[in-house]
Amino acid sequence: MSGWVAIAGLGPGDEALVTPEVRAALDAATDVVGYIPYVARVAPRDGLTLHASDNRVELDRAAHALEMAAAGKRVVVVSSGDPGVFAMASAVFEALEAGPEIWRALDIRVLPGITAMLAAAAKAGAPLGHDFCAINLSDNLKPWALIEKRLRLAAEADFAMAFYNPRSKSRPEGFARALEVLRDACADARPVLFARAVSTPQEDLCIVPLTEARPEMADMRTMVIIGSSLTRVIDTPRGPVLYTPRSA
Amino acid sequence: MSGWVAIAGLGPGDEALVTPEVRAALDAATDVVGYIPYVARVAPRDGLTLHASDNRVELDRAAHALEMAAAGKRVVVVSSGDPGVFAMASAVFEALEAGPEIWRALDIRVLPGITAMLAAAAKAGAPLGHDFCAINLSDNLKPWALIEKRLRLAAEADFAMAFYNPRSKSRPEGFARALEVLRDACADARPVLFARAVSTPQEDLCIVPLTEARPEMADMRTMVIIGSSLTRVIDTPRGPVLYTPRSA
Numbered sequence: 001m002s003g004w005v006a007i008a009g010l011g012p013g014d015e016a017l018v019t020p021e022v023r024a025a026l027d028a029a030t031d032v033v034g035y036i037p038y039v040a041r042v043a044p045r046d047g048l049t050l051h052a053s054d055n056r057v058e059l060d061r062a063a064h065a066l067e068m069a070a071a072g073k074r075v076v077v078v079s080s081g082d083p084g085v086f087a088m089a090s091a092v093f094e095a096l097e098a099g100p101e102i103w104r105a106l107d108i109r110v111l112p113g114i115t116a117m118l119a120a121a122a123k124a125g126a127p128l129g130h131d132f133c134a135i136n137l138s139d140n141l142k143p144w145a146l147i148e149k150r151l152r153l154a155a156e157a158d159f160a161m162a163f164y165n166p167r168s169k170s171r172p173e174g175f176a177r178a179l180e181v182l183r184d185a186c187a188d189a190r191p192v193l194f195a196r197a198v199s200t201p202q203e204d205l206c207i208v209p210l211t212e213a214r215p216e217m218a219d220m221r222t223m224v225i226i227g228s229s230l231t232r233v234i235d236t237p238r239g240p241v242l243y244t245p246r247s248a
Numbered sequence: 249m250s251g252w253v254a255i256a257g258l259g260p261g262d263e264a265l266v267t268p269e270v271r272a273a274l275d276a277a278t279d280v281v282g283y284i285p286y287v288a289r290v291a292p293r294d295g296l297t298l299h300a301s302d303n304r305v306e307l308d309r310a311a312h313a314l315e316m317a318a319a320g321k322r323v324v325v326v327s328s329g330d331p332g333v334f335a336m337a338s339a340v341f342e343a344l345e346a347g348p349e350i351w352r353a354l355d356i357r358v359l360p361g362i363t364a365m366l367a368a369a370a371k372a373g374a375p376l377g378h379d380f381c382a383i384n385l386s387d388n389l390k391p392w393a394l395i396e397k398r399l400r401l402a403a404e405a406d407f408a409m410a411f412y413n414p415r416s417k418s419r420p421e422g423f424a425r426a427l428e429v430l431r432d433a434c435a436d437a438r439p440v441l442f443a444r445a446v447s448t449p450q451e452d453l454c455i456v457p458l459t460e461a462r463p464e465m466a467d468m469r470t471m472v473i474i475g476s477s478l479t480r481v482i483d484t485p486r487g488p489v490l491y492t493p494r495s496a
Contacts, residue, residue: 016269019266020268058494084366084375087377089370089374089377090378090491090493093377093489097480097482104483104484104485105485110370118363121332122332122358126331126337126341129338130338131382132382133382135379141494154405158398235352236352237352237353243342247389
């Protein structure tokens with residue numbers, strides 16, 4: 001079999017944040033599969049077929065990529081950010097494990113990218129500069145009770161926290177509940193970053209105390225980062241800098 | 249002031265993992281500061297002064313960078329991986345906060361990079377594919393008791409865990425103790441990844457059950473990733489694939 005699958009991270013949006021490794025894989029590909037807005041970031045060219053699909057069909061998309069590679073195609077599965085963080089890499093391996101034995105002989109690589117929390121953190125300063133956790137706030141694939149449990153334990157551990165998928169039209173209540181849990185567990189006014197569409201023309205950053213954070217400050221394009229108890233804000237003429245000291 | 253500071257991530261080692269944004273900053277710089285092995289990754293050229301310094305002088309290095317920028321230099325502070333994850337960004341902001349008021353007017357940017365845990369995860373599969381935490385196991389700047397507390401709470405939350413700085417010659421005991429704590433808290437044979445020098449010629453990956461993990465499997469160039477209770481290994485003709493399902 002000469003086909004392969006590369007599961008690649010396109011980073012948060014800015015082309016200057018796409019690694020040369022990912023660029024080379026796209027240049028060598030015959031087929032690109034992924035969620036519609038991510039495939040739209042790949043320039044069309046002769047010899048490249050773009051397969052854009054809707055959200056929530058990750059397993060079908062993964063199986064399609066593996067099938068094409070088994071047929072000799074050079075397939076890039078695109079995710080935004082890093083493919084290994086709440087993105088397509090796990091879906092591809094779920095499909096691999098459930099699929100025909102022959103797929104296991106395929107050349108499958110994961111090509112890392114700049115994940116949203118690190119792009120957002122960089123724009124704001126260094127809020128993830130010491131121990132932290134990353135939590136997907138979507139309860140599409142896990143029970144909400146597990147999310148709440150993790151929020152309480154993360155607060156007790158005094159981790160900074162990065163939230164992916166904080167809020168969507170189909171899940172308007174969860175993030176409001178998450179903020180209530182955190183206000184109860186943290187009992188202070190630690191800073192919270194709302195970073196929307198980082199590195200795109202729609203980029204918008206906002207830092208507020210936890211006591212003033214409101215659910216409607218986030219949507220599906222927003223990364224939310226909750227400081228640890230030691231996270232600080234430095235006021236500068238260029239705006240606030242958010243960072244967590246190395247001793248946190 | 250025409251000077252600036254860019255705190256830039258060089259990624260784990262492979263040049264194909266350095267973002268174009270970081271490359272452009274290095275091309276525009278007059279001065280590069282950083283830990284000796286990271287500065288060694290920057291090609292010398294006319295008009296560029298390289299300032300390499302030893303480990304554990306992060307604050308001095310940060311102040312030096314800010315001083316040079318205040319004097320009009322274009323300074324890149326280099327870290328391996330991502331500068332915002334257990335690296336130089338927090339040190340620069342600590343120096344900024346403690347330093348002269350005039351520094352606050354400086355143009356200071358953080359340029360993200362591929363951090364070690366995501367490079368290691370990509371090479372192994374997708375072990376950080378669902379909720380996870382990142383913990384610095386060095387107790388140089390925080391008490392060991394806090395590290396143990398975080399390990400126990402992270403196990404209770406069933407996070408996958410990525411450990412930076414697991415073990416060094418000056419701290420040979422901590423990682424052994426961390427493994428004991430985890431074996432006690434997890435009570436299962438979940439997979440553990442030891443990923444050394446990822447994306448360099450010395451790269452070496454090893455996956456073992458937690459029950460068989462030994463302290464000497466890690467050194468300062470090793471990322472250690474502990475699976476959650478649901479992390480799985482798929483056997484393939486090309487070697488094991490480690491991943492955490494999206495429902496974890």
